[in-house]
Amino acid sequence: MASSALRLYNSLTRQVEPFVPQTPGEVRMYVCGVTVYDDCHLGHARSQMVFDTLHRYFRETGDRVRYVRNITDIDDKIIRKAREAGVPIGTITARYIDSFHRDMERLGILSPMAEPRATEFLGGMIALIERLLARGAAYQAGGDVYFRVRKFAGYGELSHQILEDLRSGARVEPGEAKEDPLDFVLWKGAKEGEPSYPSPFGAGRPGWHIECSAMSLHYLGPTLDLHGGGMDLLFPHHENERAQSEAATGVTFVRTWMHNGFVTTRETKMSKSLGNTRQIRSFFEESPYPEEVTREWLRYFFLSTHYRSPVDFTDQALSAAKLALDGLYQCRSLLEEQFGAFPGEGEADREFAPAFLEAFSADLDTPVALSVLHAAKSRINPWLAGGGAGTPPVDPRAIRSLFDLAGRTMGLLQVPSSRWVGGLRESGAPTGAGLSGEEIARLVDLRESARKNRDFREADAIRDRLKESGVVLEDQPGGPPRIRRI
RNA sequence: GGCGGCGUAGCCAAGCGGUAAGGCAGAGGUCUGCAAAACCUUUAUUCGGCGGUUCGAUCCCGCCCGCCGCCUCCA
Numbered sequence: 001m002a003s004s005a006l007r008l009y010n011s012l013t014r015q016v017e018p019f020v021p022q023t024p025g026e027v028r029m030y031v032c033g034v035t036v037y038d039d040c041h042l043g044h045a046r047s048q049m050v051f052d053t054l055h056r057y058f059r060e061t062g063d064r065v066r067y068v069r070n071i072t073d074i075d076d077k078i079i080r081k082a083r084e085a086g087v088p089i090g091t092i093t094a095r096y097i098d099s100f101h102r103d104m105e106r107l108g109i110l111s112p113m114a115e116p117r118a119t120e121f122l123g124g125m126i127a128l129i130e131r132l133l134a135r136g137a138a139y140q141a142g143g144d145v146y147f148r149v150r151k152f153a154g155y156g157e158l159s160h161q162i163l164e165d166l167r168s169g170a171r172v173e174p175g176e177a178k179e180d181p182l183d184f185v186l187w188k189g190a191k192e193g194e195p196s197y198p199s200p201f202g203a204g205r206p207g208w209h210i211e212c213s214a215m216s217l218h219y220l221g222p223t224l225d226l227h228g229g230g231m232d233l234l235f236p237h238h239e240n241e242r243a244q245s246e247a248a249t250g251v252t253f254v255r256t257w258m259h260n261g262f263v264t265t266r267e268t269k270m271s272k273s274l275g276n277t278r279q280i281r282s283f284f285e286e287s288p289y290p291e292e293v294t295r296e297w298l299r300y301f302f303l304s305t306h307y308r309s310p311v312d313f314t315d316q317a318l319s320a321a322k323l324a325l326d327g328l329y330q331c332r333s334l335l336e337e338q339f340g341a342f343p344g345e346g347e348a349d350r351e352f353a354p355a356f357l358e359a360f361s362a363d364l365d366t367p368v369a370l371s372v373l374h375a376a377k378s379r380i381n382p383w384l385a386g387g388g389a390g391t392p393p394v395d396p397r398a399i400r401s402l403f404d405l406a407g408r409t410m411g412l413l414q415v416p417s418s419r420w421v422g423g424l425r426e427s428g429a430p431t432g433a434g435l436s437g438e439e440i441a442r443l444v445d446l447r448e449s450a451r452k453n454r455d456f457r458e459a460d461a462i463r464d465r466l467k468e469s470g471v472v473l474e475d476q477p478g479g480p481p482r483i484r485r486i
Numbered sequence: 487g488g489c490g491g492c493g494u495a496g497c498c499a500a501g502c503g504g505u506a507a508g509g510c511a512g513a514g515g516u517c518u519g520c521a522a523a524a525c526c527u528u529u530a531u532u533c534g535g536c537g538g539u540u541c542g543a544u545c546c547c548g549c550c551c552g553c554c555g556c557c558u559c560c561a
Contacts, residue, residue, distance in 0.1 A: 040561085310491085386525080460521080
């Protein structure tokens with residue numbers, strides 16, 4: 001059970017309001033996935049991570065989550081890319097679907113219940129368009145089918161746009177036969193050399209927005225508890241989805257609309273058209289750390305800013321995130337050394353967990369949740385630093401319980417601390433500078449002998465040498481030094 | 487032009503009517519052969535500026551300055 005009821009910011013009402021699913025104990029959640037024509041960048045990473053965190057929170061608090069995330073595998077950009085490469089679109093989409101899945105694995109994103117692809121749901125989309133035509137909410141013109149925006153009274157409510165303002169800025173492409181510039185396409189008539197599919201309105205392919213309406217209807221019914229995506233999907237994508245879904249079903253499409261803020265570089269939105277994106281793949285490949293470490297590093301970084309605020313992707317902030325996480329691992333490592341294991345698996349925690357979950361309840365305030373982790377660390381560390389004498393100031397089992405909770409909800413602290421802090425000893429893996437575990441062990445032994453002989457010059461020289469290779473030695477009283485990589 | 491967001495210590499970042507969380511960095515100290523790690527102490531009388539409402543405002547209102555986003559594909 002949650003320590004307190006979840007409250008979420010709803011883009012529709014522009015207010016933080018209690019989140020109450022229509023069926024108690026069950027959450028119907030739909031998040032916009034990606035269009036598979038390129039590798040995903042850090043903007044996609046943040047969005048997926050935000051909703052993954054929410055997904056995990058629902059699971060933690062005992063809700064069944066029916067989570068659907070779509071894949072757009074038919075679209076102008078895919079077609080263009082396939083044409084340029086001289087291959088069928090399936091070649092392009094297969095490649096980038098694999099890439100997307102690999103990225104989700106890198107980021108530690110839990111799988112959704114379903115991941116439908118647009119091309120698998122043509123039938124559902126066509127049925128929905130037929131319903132809209134039958135109700136007069138759509139019309140055929142010039143081989144296309146358009147949604148009649150002025151027939152939907154609530155148009156503009158979600159993005160808080162005034163119809164006339166939108167109309168003045170709207171464009172009509174040459175060849176389009178819209179009744180109104182704001183009308184958007186539901187079905188595009190086939191064009192020479194483009195993939196097309198048969199339909200009652202002629203061969204063609206679906207417009208962008210209709211897939212989400214059709215697929216969410218199929219999996220989750222006419223009313224979703226929650227629909228999420230990046231801020232940039234608010235208009236026109238979500239506005240259009242809402243219009244066509246509600247025009248077809250006559251009921252509320254989405255109870256809570258959530259939109260996450262952008263990832264920026266130099267305070268400018270990261271976007272493909274600006275050419276300032278950083279791919280998830282390249283971030284991982286260029287990371288000095290193993291994938292499991294890089295994963296949590298990135299998660300901590302993104303989760304340390306509230307999901308609705310922009311995050312500027314800077315080396316400084318990234319570095320601070322790594323060091324903060326290191327501190328948490330250090331604490332866990334000390335606990336394990338003290339007890340021979342991380343004590344108290346599964347113990348209930350009345351000390352920290354309620355505060356941690358309360359932060360989640362307050363519109364997913366992950367920065368505050370992270371601060372609870374540090375508060376716990378600061379409570380136990382003095383005792384650990386004193387060698388664990390006397391009664392601990394806080395039950396170590398509560399720390400374990402909290403850290404496990406952070407693992408389940410945020411995907412943090414999942415790496416064995418011995419490996420995070422001094423992994424070289426276990427893995428024998430080479431360091432960034434190419435020293436193998438064996439070489440390190442040999443140098444450490446050499447230094448220990450030098451120290452025994454009080455040849456501190458030699459000992460320090462070896463220590464410096466190791467440090468240049470990214471290996472820091474921490475001497476401990478009466479034992480071998482701790483080996484920590486930086 | 488229309489709509490919206492942001493501006494909190496050197497940096498990152500919560501709080502959003504009751505008197506400034508947390509992280510990183512910095513300073514001093516304990517420990518150490520020296521370090522490192524850890525620990526202790528310390529670092530914003532103040533929340534872009536000016537007015538207003540209030541017993542009380544970083545939080546509400548108005549104006550101004552600066553930055554950003556959406557309005558076209560975009561997480």
